[in-house]
Amino acid sequence: MKRYSMRANEKYQELIAGMDLTKPAPENEPFRQYYFIERAKNKLKEIEAEAGRKLTFNVITFGCQMNARDSEKLRGILEEIGYVRVETEEADLVIYNTCTVRDNANKKVYGRLGKLQSLKRQNPYMQIGLCGCMMQEEQVIEKMKKSYRFVNLIFGTHNIYKLAELVSRSLEQPDQMVIDIQQSADQVVEELPVDRKYSFKSGVNIMYGCNNFCTYCIVPYVRGREKSRTPEEILCEIRQIVSEGVVEVMLLGQNVNSYGKNLEKPVSFAELLVMIQEIEGLERIRFMTSHPKDLSPELIEVMAKYPKICPHQHLPLQSGSSRLLQKMNRHYDKESYLDLVDRIRAAVPDISLTTDIIVGFPGETEEDFLETMDVVEKVRYDSAFTFIYSKRTGTPAAAMEDQVPEDVIKDRFDRLLALVQKVGREQTARFTGQTKKVLVEQVNEQDPSLVTGRMDNNSVVHFPGDASLIGTLVDVHLDECHGFYYMGTAVR
Ligand code: 5AD
Ligand code: SF4
Numbered sequence: 001m002k003r004y005s006m007r008a009n010e011k012y013q014e015l016i017a018g019m020d021l022t023k024p025a026p027e028n029e030p031f032r033q034y035y036f037i038e039r040a041k042n043k044l045k046e047i048e049a050e051a052g053r054k055l056t057f058n059v060i061t062f063g064c065q066m067n068a069r070d071s072e073k074l075r076g077i078l079e080e081i082g083y084v085r086v087e088t089e090e091a092d093l094v095i096y097n098t099c100t101v102r103d104n105a106n107k108k109v110y111g112r113l114g115k116l117q118s119l120k121r122q123n124p125y126m127q128i129g130l131c132g133c134m135m136q137e138e139q140v141i142e143k144m145k146k147s148y149r150f151v152n153l154i155f156g157t158h159n160i161y162k163l164a165e166l167v168s169r170s171l172e173q174p175d176q177m178v179i180d181i182q183q184s185a186d187q188v189v190e191e192l193p194v195d196r197k198y199s200f201k202s203g204v205n206i207m208y209g210c211n212n213f214c215t216y217c218i219v220p221y222v223r224g225r226e227k228s229r230t231p232e233e234i235l236c237e238i239r240q241i242v243s244e245g246v247v248e249v250m251l252l253g254q255n256v257n258s259y260g261k262n263l264e265k266p267v268s269f270a271e272l273l274v275m276i277q278e279i280e281g282l283e284r285i286r287f288m289t290s291h292p293k294d295l296s297p298e299l300i301e302v303m304a305k306y307p308k309i310c311p312h313q314h315l316p317l318q319s320g321s322s323r324l325l326q327k328m329n330r331h332y333d334k335e336s337y338l339d340l341v342d343r344i345r346a347a348v349p350d351i352s353l354t355t356d357i358i359v360g361f362p363g364e365t366e367e368d369f370l371e372t373m374d375v376v377e378k379v380r381y382d383s384a385f386t387f388i389y390s391k392r393t394g395t396p397a398a399a400m401e402d403q404v405p406e407d408v409i410k411d412r413f414d415r416l417l418a419l420v421q422k423v424g425r426e427q428t429a430r431f432t433g434q435t436k437k438v439l440v441e442q443v444n445e446q447d448p449s450l451v452t453g454r455m456d457n458n459s460v461v462h463f464p465g466d467a468s469l470i471g472t473l474v475d476v477h478l479d480e481c482h483g484f485y486y487m488g489t490a491v492r
Pocket of ligand 1: 218316318356387389390391
């Protein structure tokens, strides 16, 4: 995997020249981490000399795009230390970047840890690290301390920037469990190495945390309160990556529509978008996630006005029942959601809408569920993520009575999925016969004579081509739609 340059790189080289590693670490960031990168580098070299080979790492991501972006930061730091990236769990350092939004995400991690333990028995140099949302839960840490002593390194969502320091400690004391969990973000540390997955597109964090406290959701407890980055920091990062070849950015936040409200000089999300779209060389702007309660008329206007902003909105519905939406603390009802969709469609007629829906929230009746089905039929989503409600300890919904029986949930889930898929197929196919710009992402995994890319509305297109097209925008005639993707032909 290619290692991409970064603004920090030059600065970094300057700063480490002359750094005395026998002295205590500097207190201020990011210098402190630069110091530990150097220390870890030296220790790693010693271990490699002893092992007679290079040491490898693998960071494995569970969950959402925020975690995927965090993993890129972790990889950047590990590569700077000198570890070699591999794609297998038979590596010398395996880090799971965990998710805890639903209970099955936690179960998956426990299951896979068992397998890692047996790999560790065979490799005396192996270290195991865990980070991310699940590690912000107290009972998880207790369980780790008690039953998973073979884990070397545990940290949370607020201190991934400290990875070099933690790895350095862990390499120097391989028999100890290094645990560093912070309850909130003391600081946002920028200017550390990042290893981006794609050279031509990138996620960009615009805010961290969530203040909404939807009653089913654990995210506000594990990701902390909302904190926006300043427009200057965001623009600077985007200009830098655009100069490195990025043409598409995905602005990331739990609720991008409330971006900037708490900044010293408040800036709205719509205003931020206007500034970003001015960046020359940037072709496409995406963002996620939009909370319907905060989606402003200004944002709709801006989406309609600026062609770089992709005609796609991920607009989580959660439920179509106004009664349940209130119990979920979502601050909108069925009518206002449908009205919002109408207003968006009036301004951006071809827009693709996608959503998240939860089935089986406590107290959900058949009538409530039918309201959800009704919204799906009315809105006609291009696609929808459907989830079975998962009880998360500590959230208000976990204490609610009338948890819905499993068989009832299963039946509703199947009906919803069938409807979502039927509507999704019909919606996705609406551009058949047209020519659209496709940003090519990769050579097709099944058929190497094809390449795969995405239209501005996020639909997937396969068409004949080769690796030289990766990262370019190609006009493609959409020949046929096969459910959720198109087969096309490049137009010259
Ligand atoms: N159970 C099921 N789904 C959930 N989500 C969040 N919390 C839960 C839960 N406890 C879903 C929501 C959210 C998406 C990221 O995950 O639909 O939009
Ligand atoms: Fe969870 Fe609601 Fe925040 Fe989304 S907006 S992360 S569902 S609390």
